[in-house]
Amino acid sequence: MQTSHRTLLAKLLALAVAMFLFAVFVLPPLYDLFCEITGIGGRTDGKYEAVEVRVDTSRQVEVQFVAANNAEMPWEFYPMEYSVVVHPGESRAVNFFAHNTTGENMVAQAIPNVLPNNAADYFHKTACFCFDNQPLAAGEQAELGLVFILDPDLPDSVNTVTLSYTLFDITDRTALSISQIQ
């Protein structure tokens, strides 16, 4: 093979490999970062450390709760209060009810989502069952707690915030947690 072919071949193969690595290792984190910065997709941040803030009593915001099961999840899962009215800056605790209706020990994971998108960055959770996975033994019931604060900087256009949880069955991928219940 001529040298000119060989160098070109090496360069093009390197380009192909680089694009593969770009797709697998760069694009997904980049996408997450993009969503995090822009709040697109209603993603909320992780655990929030409460700081001393002024409670804005002049303003009331309705927070609605939605609970849904992912396709094959058989649990009973609903918010104990469907909506609450809070002042921005005020810390509020609510509970969700979960009941493993099956005869199997299972592990669930709740994934939160906030609408409208521009509210996602201002919805802070100081405690949430969604930070951990939820093992429930067969037939077991539980009240799952959430403590949240709406940031006083919440855009003025937002009067209603909807927080939805989708509950996923992750029993298969957490064989360890199952043995911990037993």
Place this chain on the structure above:
Amino acid sequence: MAHGPATLADGWVKYISRWVFTTNHKDIGTLYLWFSFAMFILGGSFAMIIRAELFQPGMQLIKPEFFNQMTTMHGLVMVFGAIMPAFVGLANWLIPMMIGAPDMALPRMNNLSFWILPFAFAILVATLFMEGGGPNFGWTFYAPLSTTYAPDTVNYFIFGVHIMGASSIMGSINIIATVMNMRAPGMTYMKMPMFVWTWLITAFLLVAVMPVLAGAVTMMLTDINFGTSFFDAAGGGDPVLFQHIFWFFGHPEVYIIILPAFGVVSQIIPTFSRKPLFGYSSMVYATASIAFMSFIVWAHHMFTVGMPIAGELYFMYATMLIAVPTGVKVFNWITTMYKGSLTFETPMLFSIAFVILFTFGGFTGLMLSIAAADIQYHDTYFVVAHFHYVMVAGAVFSGTAAVYYWLPKWCGKMYDETMGKVQFWIAFIGFNITFMPQHFLGLAGMPRRYADYGLQFADWNMVSSIGAFMYGAAQILFLFNVVRTITHGKPVDKPEVWEGAEGLEWTVPTPAPYHTFEKPPQVK
């Protein structure tokens, strides 16, 4: 047999070994073309099953699960098995002859890149006979349909995609190396025929995005088998990420399919207009800018995922911008014909039909690019009609034109002009009867990818199916005409074959000898 290829007269073993071990660009081009035609017939028969089921409302012939496998396999086989290898076949045959090179730059890799392809498709098609059936999640294989809810055979599908991706990457590297390193003395970049230019640009697109496709299916593979959560919300992933990655590959992919088709008609129209191509350099720049822009418009396929308004506006305007260089090309083709001494041989008929119907498909593309309107059109038959106007009347018509145009050069025999014209008119009319009504169906709200439909869609669906059977029949006639030409065609012996043909490939004897340009020609 000191020189030249083994023929059937040398015995079966030698004849088959010739094709299996060949490193000759003409042999490999022939293999690619026959393989792609076989896949075209296979994908076409899937389409016939789809149209037969949709002939009337209600379920008649097949089960909905199988219908889903048919739509998926039709798309995959046509895109990756028929259209792409057809143009790689043309590139193999023509690029060395057009630039005055004796062969492709990397002949052994050329052999490998072809011969892994039949295995990829054997694996893919075999899934239809396995428990659980073949891939049923649409050719765009969106997660989680293709991960959480996919049949177990999805792993075969992933492996098949990996192989065909490797084949495409090797093929394109070969084309780039050939064009960049093996041009005859005096053949500067701006003297290369348009077909070579469009393929050079396409090859760069392929090297850039086929690995992204491989990455997407690899992430699917690990999500399915190794517990990662790239596209699984339960583990912190996001199914929408899949769509972004897929279309980051998928949008350049549609230009990978159409750019070589642009190249083909840019060769044929000047010949039968007996004028040089109008605006050669603007054609080159238009092709390059289309290729560049194909990387920055991908999310116009996903206007309904819930993008912020700024994103929708950006992708909408960027998409509309592609109409500018494409318009330049259409303008140049028409201007090439303007005041030319036109004759209407079969390749020219297909090329003119290409220009008209591709432009039509481009206009429906512009309609789809309007984000607000796309929310209505999304996933309806309007989209199906749009991309068949650009894929079939675009890529397939130009591929057919290319076969008729260069077939006399390849085999030294002239095809039957009457049969060619009959095929053209059946294909042209059948194509429009098939896909024109699908615009109406889509605008009326018929969703794509369903095995059944509401009664209000019955009439146009029946019309569409009748057109599809017509178009399918035209392909059988095409096969017959090509085979008949090879066996009984009238011999041609003048090198230029067509009166107005320009280019190095028309300076070699007809039929093209097994080895051409062993001594490079001098290009002035």
